[in-house]
Amino acid sequence: MYALINANIFDGIHEELIRNAAIIIDGNRIKEILPECSRNPEDMELIDLGGRYVSPGFIDCHLHFMLDEVPDKERLLNYQSAGGVLFDNADSYVAFRSVEFAKKTLEAGFTTVIDGGGINYIDVALRDAIRLGYVEGPDYFICGKQITAWPSHFRGLSEVVSGPDEVRKMVRKQIYYSTDQIKLEMSAPIRSVGRRLEKSELTLDEIRAATDEAHSLGMLVQAHARGAKPVKDCLQGDVDLICHGTGMDDEAIQMMLDKGAYLLPTLGSPDPEPSQKLVDAKSARVVELLKATGRLQWESVKKAYQAGVKIAFSTDSGGVGNEHGKNAVEMLRMQKLGMSAIDILRSATSEAAKAMNLAGDRGVIETGMLADIAVMEENPLKKLETVCDVKMVIRNGNTVKKQF
């Protein structure tokens, strides 16, 4: 048992901070919170936070630890001996690399993440290795392989299906691999030649087969959906989580509201203003496609936010231009879009936990919750940039980083 003292707490929900508090941690849980703590708790180790700011550990509802689509020619050259070409990495190389990404992400204050699609079930192995303590990383929930009508642009990322029976079979295969969620790919990759925003890759019958199988076990279904029609088809087919949501029209947004579905906005995937590094590494056609898709996405996320659609923080880290460990930069993009600091912080804590069916034990700082904590220098409600420089991270009661 130990206590964090002199803490100013954002509890994951309230705009009003709990001031000068002590948080008593017993094992992996929060045992007690003592607000306006004038007397230090006795008979236990004390960690003085010196008035720093505490948030529930952040939750990223969509990333890819098996991917690293960050253009860095030098890095690729250095890694050439390991088959360093993005499209053709050896599985074992991808696995080793993911260990580093998991650690970086945890150290950035993300104590829980959901992988939106692994490669050749390496995510299953990584999850189990983290749980057993072989690898340091956040609490890691996975989707296994994406279920899709097209072979995806990353080798080993998806299982290609045709017809509801094959969908059921593939969902069952994911369940056999003990994945936590099911991921559908409803829109072809941005770069695919012949891709249309208005084309749903899976039919309504196929979507329903997936949600029926998954929901019978209480599993959530998330879908990569770019275009109003794919989003609407997903919602009609009872998909729980809409990822990207590019190009949603008013009807799609209304359906999101009616269904109470969460949007996973991934504003950095793609960013309408890509970094120079990305521009240098991609062809002009791809850069234009990424920019146009990004613009469309920001527009529809903004409309959805203003209409009151529920938003769960998601980065798509590992996807195009999104570096692992820089997940919190997405919060600044959300701010740029016009979201308030409190809504952004809730989306990365309490709302994310609700969206992922994990609200029972994380996402808020409260007695009985997992001791998952990020500590910052400044008040993130007043100065949001502080989320990009987390000074201390506690996951399940264990300190994994402390820089003060």
Ligand SMILES: [Zn+2]
């Ligand atoms: Zn993704």
